Amino acid sequence: MSTPPPFGAYQSEIYLQGLADVVPPFSTDGTRLDDLVRERLEPGPYGYVAGGAGSGDTMRNNREALRRWQIVPRMLTGATDRDLRTSVLGTSMPAPIMLAPVGVQSIVHPEGELATARAAAELGLPMVMSTASSHTIEEVAAANGSGPRWFQLYWPNENEVAVSILDRAKAAGFTTLVVTLDTWTLAWRPHDLDQSYLPFIRGVGTAIPFSDPAFCAPLAASPAEDLNMAVLRWVGMFTGTDRRWDDLPFLREHWDGPIVLKGIQHVADARRAAEAGMDGIVVSNHGGRQVDGAIGSLDALPGIVAAVGDRLAVLFDSGVRTGADVLKALALGAQAVLVGRPYVYGLALGGQDGVKHVLRSLLAELDLAMALSGHSSLDQLTPDSLTHL
Numbered sequence: 001m002s003t004p005p006p007f008g009a010y011q012s013e014i015y016l017q018g019l020a021d022v023v024p025p026f027s028t029d030g031t032r033l034d035d036l037v038r039e040r041l042e043p044g045p046y047g048y049v050a051g052g053a054g055s056g057d058t059m060r061n062n063r064e065a066l067r068r069w070q071i072v073p074r075m076l077t078g079a080t081d082r083d084l085r086t087s088v089l090g091t092s093m094p095a096p097i098m099l100a101p102v103g104v105q106s107i108v109h110p111e112g113e114l115a116t117a118r119a120a121a122e123l124g125l126p127m128v129m130s131t132a133s134s135h136t137i138e139e140v141a142a143a144n145g146s147g148p149r150w151f152q153l154y155w156p157n158e159n160e161v162a163v164s165i166l167d168r169a170k171a172a173g174f175t176t177l178v179v180t181l182d183t184w185t186l187a188w189r190p191h192d193l194d195q196s197y198l199p200f201i202r203g204v205g206t207a208i209p210f211s212d213p214a215f216c217a218p219l220a221a222s223p224a225e226d227l228n229m230a231v232l233r234w235v236g237m238f239t240g241t242d243r244r245w246d247d248l249p250f251l252r253e254h255w256d257g258p259i260v261l262k263g264i265q266h267v268a269d270a271r272r273a274a275e276a277g278m279d280g281i282v283v284s285n286h287g288g289r290q291v292d293g294a295i296g297s298l299d300a301l302p303g304i305v306a307a308v309g310d311r312l313a314v315l316f317d318s319g320v321r322t323g324a325d326v327l328k329a330l331a332l333g334a335q336a337v338l339v340g341r342p343y344v345y346g347l348a349l350g351g352q353d354g355v356k357h358v359l360r361s362l363l364a365e366l367d368l369a370m371a372l373s374g375h376s377s378l379d380q381l382t383p384d385s386l387t388h389l
């Protein structure tokens with residue numbers, strides 16, 4: 001198997017552009033994007049995307065948990081050529097980085113998830129499409145073309161609607177189902193409450209149910225004709241839902257690919273997912289957007305990997321901003337890492353090219369972090385690559 005060109009090549013590409021006095025479209029530092037976007041977006045959309053639950057403590061805990069683990073570099077290991085390719089639940093990817101499901105993307109850029117789907121396909125990175133997308137399943141699949149794609153389900157209250165959405169996702173080539181468990185109702189989010197800002201009220205992020213025959217069947221008028229009625233039905237369908245562990249066989253019955261539960265933080269829940277015959281989990285606290293005062297997501301990872309890592313694909317998200325962050329999560333046993341806000345900031349700053357720039361920067365930084373810390377392959381990353389402060 002020939003070694004693919006290193007992602008670190010983005011670095012030389014950028015330096016060479018300097019010969020023609022060209023600089024990157026915006027910062028290559030994933031920790032600075034939030035500041036750039038704050039200046040660009042209206043306060044409503046900015047607060048919605050960047051904000052967390054309550055005081056923001058969980059968001060800060062995510063970053064602090066990542067900072068408390070630090071890399072201990074090794075020398076003279078022959079890490080000149082790296083191979084970051086991997087496969088998760090049958091999906092091949094050029095590096096263990098995926099685009100987390102993020103809804104309502106058209107609040108930051110008119111092309112929304114379509115631009116994201118195109119950028120993901122250009123890089124071959126799997127995207128996870130959200131149930132709360134501002135474009136339909138079929139539109140995003142078309143934009144993603146032959147790229148790898150998974151579908152994220154917000155489990156609706158009505159089974160007919162769930163089945164209809166799952167059938168559409170399957171028909172549109174989504175291979176793995178990601179079921180998000182931590183957002184069955186929205187948290188207390190002062191950023192949004194203080195501005196009375198909720199995108200869904202404006203009908204953004206409702207494209208999938210509003211284009212769904214099972215969702216629309218009981219409506220007296222179409223969502224285009226009577227937005228308020230449709231939004232009311234949306235609220236009843238997707239908020240305050242009550243699903244339990246016993247309900248999981250329903251998903252197995254209606255989805256024939258792998259199923260991943262997203263939003264796991266407790267070891268006991270990870271064990272439960274394994275016992276329920278799930279294929280994977282995402283160790284995630286939704287980027288600190290749901291439970292304020294919760295642990296940093298990375299702090300949940302080692303215990304969960306020890307408990308179920310041999311039975312389930314364990315993925316990780318929440319707080320990842322740099323290549324070093326990705327390296328740390330991989331070293332602690334995640335098979336792949338999802339990023340949320342960073343690529344959405346890229347979308348806000350530059351559409352499809354902006355998403356691509358953020359992801360290429362992250363890939364390059366991961367590649368160089370691997371190289372300079374002495375790792376030439378993913379299997380060389382172990383907890384021994386790190387120390388905990």
Ligand SMILES: Cc1cc2nc3c(=O)[nH]c(=O)nc-3n(C[C@H](O)[C@H](O)[C@H](O)COP(=O)(O)O)c2cc1C
Binds near residue numbers: 103
């Ligand atoms: C604006 C926004 C919308 C989101 N929408 C969804 C969603 O529709 N479904 C979902 O499972 N997670 C959603 N998430 C959570 C992400 O999938 C992911 O867990 C989180 O963003 C990871 O943290 P990070 O932003 O620090 O990378 C959303 C996150 C943001 C920032």
Ligand SMILES: CCCCC(=O)C(=O)O
Binds near residue numbers: 103
């Ligand atoms: C009910 C959909 C919520 C979208 C979402 O996941 C978020 O804003 O974090």
